[in-house]
Amino acid sequence: MSTANYGDIIEVTAPADFHVHLRDGELSRLVTPHVHEGGFYLAYVMPNLVPPITTTEMAIEYKKRLKEYSGSFKVEFLMTLYLSDALHPNDVKNWKAAGIVGVKSYPRGVTTNSDEGIESYDKYDELFKAMEVHGIVLNLHGEIPSDHSKNICVLNAEERFLPVLANLANKYPKLRIVLEHATTAAAINAVKACGDNVACTITAHHLSLTVDDWAGQSFHFCKPVAKFPDDRRALQEAIKSGNKKFFLGSDSAPHPSLSKSTATATSGCAAGVYTSPILLPLVAHLLDSFGAVDRLADFTSNFGRGFYQIPADSDAPRVFVEKVQGVSVQAEYSSEGKTVVPFWANRQIEWQIVNIKE
Numbered sequence: 001m002s003t004a005n006y007g008d009i010i011e012v013t014a015p016a017d018f019h020v021h022l023r024d025g026e027l028s029r030l031v032t033p034h035v036h037e038g039g040f041y042l043a044y045v046m047p048n049l050v051p052p053i054t055t056t057e058m059a060i061e062y063k064k065r066l067k068e069y070s071g072s073f074k075v076e077f078l079m080t081l082y083l084s085d086a087l088h089p090n091d092v093k094n095w096k097a098a099g100i101v102g103v104k105s106y107p108r109g110v111t112t113n114s115d116e117g118i119e120s121y122d123k124y125d126e127l128f129k130a131m132e133v134h135g136i137v138l139n140l141h142g143e144i145p146s147d148h149s150k151n152i153c154v155l156n157a158e159e160r161f162l163p164v165l166a167n168l169a170n171k172y173p174k175l176r177i178v179l180e181h182a183t184t185a186a187a188i189n190a191v192k193a194c195g196d197n198v199a200c201t202i203t204a205h206h207l208s209l210t211v212d213d214w215a216g217q218s219f220h221f222c223k224p225v226a227k228f229p230d231d232r233r234a235l236q237e238a239i240k241s242g243n244k245k246f247f248l249g250s251d252s253a254p255h256p257s258l259s260k261s262t263a264t265a266t267s268g269c270a271a272g273v274y275t276s277p278i279l280l281p282l283v284a285h286l287l288d289s290f291g292a293v294d295r296l297a298d299f300t301s302n303f304g305r306g307f308y309q310i311p312a313d314s315d316a317p318r319v320f321v322e323k324v325q326g327v328s329v330q331a332e333y334s335s336e337g338k339t340v341v342p343f344w345a346n347r348q349i350e351w352q353i354v355n356i357k358e
C-alpha cells in the first residue's frame, strides 16, 4: 500500500507504547486515561518523577496509582526504574516479579527531571551484568550534555552519544538495550550496526517535526530536539523498511500548558510533546503521509512486543482505525486546574479509531 484511500480500515492488536510519561498527582489523573483514549493497551512507563522511581516499592505503588487512574480501561503498565546509585545489583533478581521490566538512564541535566541523572556508565558495570542475567532491559536517553568547549549542543548531542551505545552493546552482548526516541540518521545507522540485542524507539512527533518547527514554537520543543529534514527522512525510512529493531515509543510528555508557553530569562520552557490522547490515529496519519501505513501494526505493536518478549494474548483487544476526511484535534485537556495542550491542537488528522473488539 503506498497511500490509503478514504474508508480503508487497518486493524492493530493490542497497540503498545514503549515509552510514555504518566507523571504523578493531579496531572497523572488527567493524562493516564488518555493512553486508552489514544488506542493503546500497553504503556511502558518512565520513572522520572520527583523524586525519581528508584525502588521496587515505589514502582509497585506508582503502578497501583496508574491502575486506579485508568479506571476500567484494561491497560497494562510496565514499570521502569531510574538509573542511579540507589539501584543494587543484588536486588535485580526480584524486579521481574514486581512488574519492573527496564531501567532508564538519564544523563544528568539533559532533560526534564534529570538532575538526579548519571554522569558515567562505568560505575554500573555490576548492575548491567545482573540485568543481563535477569533479562531486564536498559533504556537509554541518548544524548550527552552540552559542552561548548567541545562544540557540543542540542543539535549534535545525540550523534556524540552513539559511541557510548556501541560500547555498551559490545560490552554487554546479552543485555537488551533500547536507544530511546532517535532523532538522527546517524542514530538509525548506529542501531542497525549493533547486534539484535539493540533496538530503538521512534516517536510520532519526530516523524513530523524538524528544527524549523520548534525554533520559536515552544509546544514543539522536546528533548532530544527534532533535527534536519534528512534525519526525519531516515526515521521514516527505518519504519518503511519494516526493520523490526524500530518501533513506537511515543515519549508523550505532558506539561501544564503554562510551563510550555512561558520561558524566563534564566530558564527555558519545559521540554516535552504531548501525543497520548491522539496517538494511534496520529501515527496512522503520519505513516500514511510517507507511504508506510501498511507497517502500522508492526510499528505500534508487533515489533516492540517482539523485542520485549511480551506477545499479545490470543484474546487481546483489536483496535480498528479508518481513513476519514479529517477530525480536529482537541485544543486542550483540563481537569482540576491542570491544562495540557496536545500535539497538533486544532489540526486535522485523517484517521480515527472506529471500533475496538475487546
Ligand SMILES: NC(=O)N[C@@H](CC(=O)O)C(=O)O
Pocket (backbone or CB within 6 Å): 021, 048, 111, 112, 113, 141, 221, 222, 223, 224, 251, 253, 254, 271, 272, 273
Ligand atoms: N522528552 C522530553 O522532552 N521530556 C521528557 C523527558 C525525556 O524523555 O527527555 C519529560 O519527562 O518531560
